[in-house]
Amino acid sequence: EAQVTQNPRYLITVTGKKLTVTCSQNMNHEYMSWYRQDPGLGLRQIYYSMNVEVTDKGDVPEGYKVSRKEKRNFPLILESPSPNQTSLYFCASGGPRGYEQYFGPGTRLTVT
């Protein structure tokens, strides 16, 4: 089954404790991206990757890191999480036609 998977789905952590949210897709897509979704603000792009070893900042990259060492994986790293990073995070990968995106199920992160 074609899909985007994220882990963990839910995470409660404390300020300053490094964490990684994994994202994996099995559709051989070149394009992958990370978004956060907050009430009243909609989806905002954090980072995106056009291909292996090619990453770039989206609209809200501060406090986040990413890497793209393999085509299928695009982990999101929070080196020192803060409460303002409490949010719902979505990973997405780009479709074969080059425009639609397929989203993972989401990771709900709470930083206390």
Add this chain to the structure above:
Amino acid sequence: GQNIDQPTEMTATEGAIVQINCTYQTSGFNGLFWYQQHAGEAPTFLSYNVLDGLEEKGRFSSFLSRSKGYSYLLLKELQMKDSASYLCAVRDQRGGSYIPTFGRGTSLIVHP
């Protein structure tokens, strides 16, 4: 940057037709998307417009006017399961990359 406006909430009756509008301002327009997002779930792709006109896909149609910076999503024969948030997103060309920016979404409530 971009500015995307869509109504916050709309209500409609089962079996009826509803039109969700989206206006945008962008410097490097490269396509407009509509996504559907049910509460607690990931967004799913509905439609893509890059040229002016109407794209029809079953009960859903999407219209684009680039000169007016305007799009709408038309939902016909509404069903209860159409109750969801509808996200308008505009893809902007920045340098050599295509960056999507999402609106805040329109929450559609379908009642019997």
